[in-house]
Amino acid sequence: MHTFETLPFANSFAALPHIFYSAVTPTPLAHPHLVSFNADAAALIGLDPAQAQRPDAPAYLSGTAHLYGAQPVAALYAGHQFGYFVPQLGDGRAILLGEVQTPHGGWELQLKGAGLTPYSRNGDGRAVLRSSIREYLCSEAMHGLGIPTTRALSIVGSADEVYREQVETAAVVMRMAPSFVRFGSFEVFFYRSQPDAIRILADYVIARHYPELLDASDKYPRFLRAVVLATARLMAQWQAVGFAHGVMNTDNMSILGLTLDYGPFGFLDAYDPGYICNHSDQGGRYAFDQQPDIGSWNLTRLAQALTPLMEVDAAKEALNIYPAAFATRYIDLMSAKLGIVPGKDNVPLITGVLDILHSNHVDYTIFWRALCGFDSSPDATNAPLRDLFPDRAAFDAWAIGYRARLQAENSQDTARHDAMYRVNPKYILRNHLAEIAIRRACDHHDFSAVERLLDLLRRPFDEQPENAAYASAPPDWASHISVSCSS
Structure with a gap:
């Protein structure tokens, strides 16, 4: 098992040309304290869970102390936000430390809320404890449900003040994924007319995550096809479980088909296909029932960005598999929920x-x-x-x-x-459950509800009779919970 000092870092993304990122230094938190540590995620990178008991653990997990071998960078990308192209976005409050090598592949470690980067625009580069708890719990809840997702290793808090709709306290989530490359990582270079950068990035992703395509003469169309299939299957899983992402901008779409960037998400309570979980989404672009079509729309933007690497007809052929791939997967999942033959x-x-x-x-x-x-x-x-x-x-x-x-x-x-x-969960991360945990943490410095939810959501299909109250319908006050892009 590894300690903080012996994590075997590699830095393949930082080894790419500097056009893809900016070197940065995390901004220390004042007097960081550990809110929660996820032993299951630690096991993925061989980190000894006893490391969380060290007095300096909050410093290492927040970027306040440097992890040996890490090379902190902020990635450049662009994206379509609510349908409109924004030519430069990038990691405005996320800092990639590098990837920890394991026998089963690499896991990138990224600090969310670790301070200003060149892409912060008018932001402060910070995250607040409220939104950090939501991301931490939901990424682990989705993993428990069997849905592809980024993971979360820890939350570190601080008394540092952060200004959102009101004054809140700062926090940093250490999140993990095989890759944080997203659709917008390719879009930025397409709109800058830099086809060589698109090719370099595509070759990098293929080599790390689709190595079976390396020697194929048509590796780029097949790469796009693989992303189309992964995204179609992810959309089907979201729809079957009743999950609404809330901000399906192309910069929030994973090239690996992972659920990425948890903000104003929500699980359905009463079934409403037009459910809008994001208070900022006044037009309902990302309503629950719009997610499959938005997945297709976003893939079209990715395909456009990849056209310097393939013929337009090849890109269209890859995109054309989406409707059937989504429908087949969705019908299979819903048939399983019904207990009937697909x-x-x-x-x-x-x-x-x-x-x-x-x-x-x-x-x-x-x-x-x-x-x-x-x-x-x-x-x-x-x-x-x-x-x-x-x-x-x-x-x-x-x-x-x-x-x-x-x-x-x-x-x-x-x-x-x-x-x-085995396929119909008893427990999901309802907004009111997250809100109770947030209020206890933010108002009373009591993190026990976070820990209990983390344990509960690891086993969403188990009966857990001692936790039956968590499976009840939401109370009336839950309908007044509002989450927005600042969440």
């Missing part, structure tokens, strides 16, 4: 249940978990499930078709129940 003929059953969930304002997660116990016998009333619907007749009508499908497949209740419990 297939296109399941679409009416899927859309039918979503329609009655919407019209009856039924809690999305609670419904799917309750459906796991559906009794398919002809005389079963399934009363607890049925009672989730004010319009019980609507549920009864849908249940007739569902029961018929189960019987046609000779589905056995016990085996089906077990399989459905």
Whole structure:
């Protein structure tokens, strides 16, 4: 196991030409303190979890102390933000330290909130404890749900003041990913008419993450195709679990198909396909039901940026696989949630249940978990499930078709129940749960709720009877929680 001093850093991104980044130095926090440390993430890089008990751990985890072998840089990128191209963005409050080498590949370590960079524009380069807790918990919650995501190693706090809508305290999240390269990393060089930079970056990403394409004569179209498939599958997973990202700008889209840059996210409570989790998104561009189409739109921007490396027709061919890839993955996931054999003929059953969930304002997660116990016998009333619907007749009508499908497949209740419990989570990171943890941390310096949620969300499919209250529908006050791009 490694200590802070012996982490085996490499710096492949910093070895690229300087056009891709700026060398920076993290800005120290005053009197940093450890808010939370994630032993599961530490295991990925072979870091001894006992390191978190060291008095100087907060300094190492916040960039206040230098990790040996790290070469801090801030990456350059551009992006389409809410549909409009911004020619230069970059890591305005994130600093890449390098990648820790492991037998299973490299993990890049990045400090979010570590101070000013050349790309901070008018920002302060800081993150606040509130938003840091949200990102830390949600990235780990998504991993627990089996959804590709960046990870989070730690949160370090400080009494340093940061100005948002109000005065808040500073924090730094140490986050981890195989790569933080994003769609906008290519866009910036396309709009600057620098095709050589696009090629260098594409070759770098292919060599590290798509090595099977290295010797292919058509490696760039195949690279784009791989990104299209990964993104389509990620969008399907978001939709199936009821997750809304909130800010699907192209600079927030991972080239590896990871969930990246947690801000004003939200999980569905009552099912509402038009759910807008971001208070700043007044036009609803990134509403829940728009995410699949926005994924496609963003991929088109990436394909455009890669056209110096391929024919336009080859880029179009890669993009054309998106609709079928998304639909197939989504139908497969929803079929598993229903406990039925995958297939296109399941679409009416899927859309039918979503329609009655919407019209009856039924809690999305609670419904799917309750459906796991559906009794398919002809005389079963399934009363607890049925009672989730004010319009019980609507549920009864849908249940007739569902029961018929189960019987046609000779589905056995016990085996089906077990399989459905493994894909329909009982616990998600609801906004009010995050808010309670945030309030305790920010107002009372009490981080116990953060730790409890972290442990809970590692096992979202387990019953955890001692934590059953966390699976309840949100209280009325939760509807007043507002999250925006500053979150």
